[in-house]
Each structure stands twice: as structure tokens, then as C-alpha cells.
Amino acid sequence: MKPALMLLGLVLLSPHCFPQDIQVREEAVQLLERANRVSSAPNLPNLERTDALRVFGADSIQEGTFTRVVMQGTGRRDDYNLGNFHLLNVFTRGQVAVAGTPQIAPPEINRLLRITPIALVRFDHEDVIHSIANREVGGRPARCIEFDTTAGEKTESNELCVDSANGTLLSEKLGSDFIENGDFFSFAGALFPGTISYSDAGVLKMQVTQTMTALTDATPNVLAAPPDAQIRKACTTYRRAFGVSMPQPKPGNGGGNADIMVRGMIWGDGSVHDAVVQSSERPDLNAEALGLIQQWVFTPALCNGAPNRSEASFELHFQGR
Numbered sequence: 001m002k003p004a005l006m007l008l009g010l011v012l013l014s015p016h017c018f019p020q021d022i023q024v025r026e027e028a029v030q031l032l033e034r035a036n037r038v039s040s041a042p043n044l045p046n047l048e049r050t051d052a053l054r055v056f057g058a059d060s061i062q063e064g065t066f067t068r069v070v071m072q073g074t075g076r077r078d079d080y081n082l083g084n085f086h087l088l089n090v091f092t093r094g095q096v097a098v099a100g101t102p103q104i105a106p107p108e109i110n111r112l113l114r115i116t117p118i119a120l121v122r123f124d125h126e127d128v129i130h131s132i133a134n135r136e137v138g139g140r141p142a143r144c145i146e147f148d149t150t151a152g153e154k155t156e157s158n159e160l161c162v163d164s165a166n167g168t169l170l171s172e173k174l175g176s177d178f179i180e181n182g183d184f185f186s187f188a189g190a191l192f193p194g195t196i197s198y199s200d201a202g203v204l205k206m207q208v209t210q211t212m213t214a215l216t217d218a219t220p221n222v223l224a225a226p227p228d229a230q231i232r233k234a235c236t237t238y239r240r241a242f243g244v245s246m247p248q249p250k251p252g253n254g255g256g257n258a259d260i261m262v263r264g265m266i267w268g269d270g271s272v273h274d275a276v277v278q279s280s281e282r283p284d285l286n287a288e289a290l291g292l293i294q295q296w297v298f299t300p301a302l303c304n305g306a307p308n309r310s311e312a313s314f315e316l317h318f319q320g321r
Contacts, residue, residue: 001121001149001158001174025129028145031162035169036120041190046071046215051116054207055082055108066112069215075223080109090225094234097225104263104311107278108206115179116210117192119172121160126150137161137170138182149174153257166191176201187212235303241266241310245297249288252320258282260289262314268307270298272314282318289316 048069055062064082075092080100087100123129129147136142144161159173168191172179183194196208225231260282264275275293277286293314301310 001127002124003121020129024132025123027132028129028147029123031132031143031145031167032121032123032160032169034167035160035162036122038167038191039118039120039169041188044070044072044188047188047212048215049117049210049212051112052209053082053108053112056204056206062108064108066109066116069222071215071223077223080105082106082109085109088226088229090223090229091234092223094236096232096234097229098232099226099229104265104274104276107263107276110263110278111198111206112208115196115198115206116208117212118169118181118196119179120169121172121174123147127158134164135161137163138180140170141165142170168193178202185212188214233304235308237302237304238308239302241270241298241301241312243296243298244270245295246314247292247295249285249292249316249318249321252318254320256321258285258318258321260285260316260318262289262293262316263311264293264314266298266300266310266312268300268309270300272296272298275314278313282321285318285321289318292316 048067051066053064053066055064062083064085065079066081067077067079069077075090077091078087078089080087083106085101085103085106087105088098090097127147127149129145131146133144133146134141135144137144141164142161143164144159147158147160149156149158156175158175159171160169161171162168163170166184168181168184170181178199180197180199181193181195184191185194192210192212194210196210197204198206198208258281260277261279262275263278264272267273272293275290277289280286280289293316296314300307302308
């Protein structure tokens with residue numbers, strides 16, 4: 001699967017090396033395209049979006065919020081709060097004002113941004129459609145698409161369920177991730193979920209309540225930078241960081257493979273700092289993964305031709321471990 005920000009391209013015209021019914025695939029693509037269309041607003045007004053979230057840990061519940069204020073053609077204000085983490089970004093006039101805790105965002109924040117305002121996806125050549133069946137999801141009749149995704153040595157069994165009446169994407173099972181959207185509301189000609197839940201391997205991890213409001217007379221200083229903010233110029237030209245040395249873990253003699261995703265900052269000298277584990281198939285290998293990431297070296301990102309710190313994700317593959 002790919003994020004739905006990209007165009008569908010030649011999916012329907014491309015040959016596939018896996019056996020699948022072309023008519024079933026065609027219907028699946030049409031269902032997913034409709035789901036993307038009905039939840040994509042053609043023209044957004046000035047708006048305020050608020051996501052109230054609850055994060056479920058092994059023995060605790062954290063509550064937080066994410067608020068985004070958008071003034072079309074002028075700028076936006078993003079405010080993140082979760083536990084001890086607080087970050088405020090104000091984008092306007094070719095610059096960004098940053099205030100808050102100087103640390104990598106916790107993985108729950110990145111996950112929140114991935115599933116809100118709605119996680120839309122598309123099919124590509126790695127997806128093999130098997131069947132489409134009628135089901136009931138969240139009390140609504142739905143068409144559910146069963147398919148496999150093959151990437152490298154891994155094959156995942158997945159399912160997408162689309163509302164039979166209004167075409168919205170009701171649920172997404174992608175690998176161990178499960179997203180369920182409900183309580184859809186209309187805003188700017190599109191349908192967005194008022195409630196979103198995220199589970200991993202059957203365990204509830206996050207619940208989100210979402211609202212959107214059109215701003216007809218926004219507070220004049222809504223895009224004003226706070227007094228303690230750092231002011232950074234926006235990049236008119238940008239080049240991402242490129243890896244120079246990225247050693248992977250030494251393979252073992254066992255029969256299992258595992259991937260660990262790490263997020264950190266690539267400094268202007270190309271070194272990695274502030275690394276934290278974002279997702280892990282083997283928590284017992286997390287310390288080894290973090291130690292190895294400290295050895296990775298990059299040519300740094302460039303902002304307007306000058307070295308620039310950048311946040312990035314790093315994937316480590318443990319073979320035979």
C-alpha cells in the first residue's frame with residue numbers, strides 16, 4: 001500500500017505476476033478511489049482542527065491534544081501536547097517559529113499525524129486483491145477488500161472496508177495495524193471521521209476524537225510567534241540528507257527476522273543524535289539498534305544551501321536473530 005497523496009497511475013493497466021481476477025481488482029481500485037475522493041476537500045477554508053487523543057499503555061492512559069489552525073495563503077499554527085511533550089510551530093511569511101520541549105516527538109505523535117484527519121491509501125503493484133465481500137462494520141453495511149501485500153520476504157494479509165452507502169473508508173487492517181473510523185461529519189464538501197481508533201496486533205493503542213471548524217473571524221494574533229520561540233527561515237531550496245555509512249546488524253544463526261524503526265536527528269555534521277525507537281518487532285534488540293544508529297553517518301540536509309538539522313526515520317533489519 002502507498003499513501004493516497006500520490007496518483008493511482010497505471011495500476012489498472014499494468015500486468016501482474018500474481019494470479020488475480022482483473023474485475024475484482026478493478027472494483028477494489030474503484031472502491032478505494034471513491035473513498036479517497038469523498039474524504040478529500042476540494043477547497044478548504046480558514047479552519048481550526050482539534051484532535052483530542054487518549055494513548056493506552058500497559059498500565060496507564062495518557063491524554064493529549066493536537067490543534068492546527070490554518071489561515072489559507074497566510075500560514076498555519078500547530079500545537080502538540082502529550083504528557084511532558086509540548087511543541088508549537090507557527091509557519092508564516094517564509095519562516096517558522098518553534099517553541100516547546102527540545103526532544104524528538106514521541107511515536108504516538110507521529111502516529112497521530114499519520115491517521116488524522118484520515119489515513120487514505122492506494123493500491124500498487126505489491127498488492128494482490130483476492131476477494132470483496134459484504135460485511136457490517138461499526139453498524140454500517142460495507143464492502144470489504146481482502147488482499148495481500150508482499151514487500152521483500154514479507155507477505156501481509158490485509159483488509160480495507162468501505163461504506164456501501166457514502167463510500168467512506170471505515171476500517172483499515174494493514175499488517176498488525178488496525179484503524180477504525182467512525183462518526184463521519186461533513187466539512188468543506190468532504191466527509192471526515194469524528195472518531196478514530198488505532199490498534200496494534202489486536203491491542204488498543206490510541207483513540208482520537210476529531211473536530212473541524214471554519215474560521216470566519218480568527219483572532220488577529222493567531223499566527224503570532226510566542227516570545228520564547230526560535231525563528232527559523234523556511235527553506236526555499238532543500239536537499240534531504242543522504243547516507244554515507246549505515247551498517248546493519250550482524251546476521252545471526254536463528255530462523256527469525258525482525259525490523260526495528262528508529263527516529264532521530266541528523267545534525268549538520270552528519271551524525272545522528274536523540275534517537276528513539278518508534279516501532280519494534282523485537283524489544284529485546286532495541287538497545288542494540290539504538291547503539292548501532294549512533295554509528296551511522298550522513299551528508300546533512302541542506303536548507304538554502306547550508307547544512308541543516310533534520311529529523312529522519314531509520315530502519316534496521318535483524319536477520320537470523
